[in-house]
Amino acid sequence: MIRTVLGDVDELGVTNSHDHLFLASRVLPGQELDDVEAAFVELQRFRQAGGHTVVQWTPAGMGRRLDALPELSRRTGVTIVAATGLHQPQHYDPEWLRKSLPRLEELFVADITERRAGLIKVAGGFHGLDPHAVHTMTAAARAHHATGVPVSVHLELGTAALDVLDLLCDRLEVPPHRVILGHLNRFPDRWVQHRAAEAGAFLAFDGPSRANHATDWMLPTSLADLADAGHAAQLLLGGDTTTAAARGAPGMSYLLTHIRPRLEPELATQIFVTNPRRAF
Incomplete structure (x- = not known):
């Protein structure tokens, strides 16, 4: 079963596997995603484009608005999967982080069992894992x-x-x-992508239409390459909208209106429908 904000389900339909309806970070001042009605419009557009489910990766302490997600799901008819977890330390108020770090496992489990989170989101470091990443991933594993x-x-x-x-x-x-x-698409090392797929993990390619990342122009080739190598069942796609400036431009619907048509139909169905049901 998949834990959504309205209860457990066994189907997701067409899924945006990584995005943010709400998000606030100390490193993105003035760019908070905190407008409920703007989130409603974004979900409507996604639904009108043929979408059924959005997986929000916003972890604890970053304005994820667990209180607003159930009603948004009811109003729009879009299934929402919410996250618990913890990001890198620079995103948080130091005092909040100091109090939270000793009780992460307890926090994560309570979010899942009491607040209907269906995902634990954590973060690595640049080309390695610092002590904070090791600590949060250990709590996530437990x-x-x-x-x-x-x-x-x-x-x-x-x-x-x-x-x-x-x-x-x-x-x-x-x-x-x-x-x-x-974010594997942001460092498009074919060798690493194939090793990660061979290990059995799901690979989420996300954040399309970002000029500073290897996204749209490399995406179909990267996905087809992994699929041809036998890893089609491990591929996911998401929008990863993280700032108010990016909302609606291109927006969540871009995945379905601009990215999906560039994929072979069978592969598109696997990435947007079949794989998310297994992954989440």
Whole structure:
């Protein structure tokens, strides 16, 4: 079963596998996603384009608005999967972080069991894992073992994917198929992408139409390359809208109106429908 903000389900339909309806960070002042009606409009557009589910990766302490998500799901008819977890330390008020770090496992499990979070989102560092990443991933692994929900990982600029898998899967015994690696397209190293896929993890390509990342123009080739190598069942796509300036331009619907038509129909169905149901 998949835990959504309105209860557990076994189908998701066409899914945006990584996005943000709400998000606030100390490193993005003035760019908060905190407008409920703007989120409503964005979900409507996604629904009108043929979308059914949005997976919000916003972790604890970053304005994820768990209180607003159920009503938004009811109003729009879009299924929403919410996250718990913790990002890199620079995104938080130091005092909040100091109080939260000793009780992360407890926080994550409570979010899942009491607040209907269906995902644990954590973050790696640039080309490696610092002590904060190791601490949060250890808590995430323990919460996964207690609840069964998957662990998604922000890879800083797409790096350190194999370090993450070594920690989460080899050392902390999270099954690889319960790990979702995000932002691999931002560091399009074919060798790393294939090693991560061979390990059994899900690969989330996200944030299309960003001029500073290897996104749209490389995306179809990267996905087709992995599919041809036998990894079509591990691929996911998401919009990853993170700032108010990016909302609606291109917006969540861009995945379906501009990216999906560039994929072979069978592969598109697998990426947008079949794989999210298994991943989440």
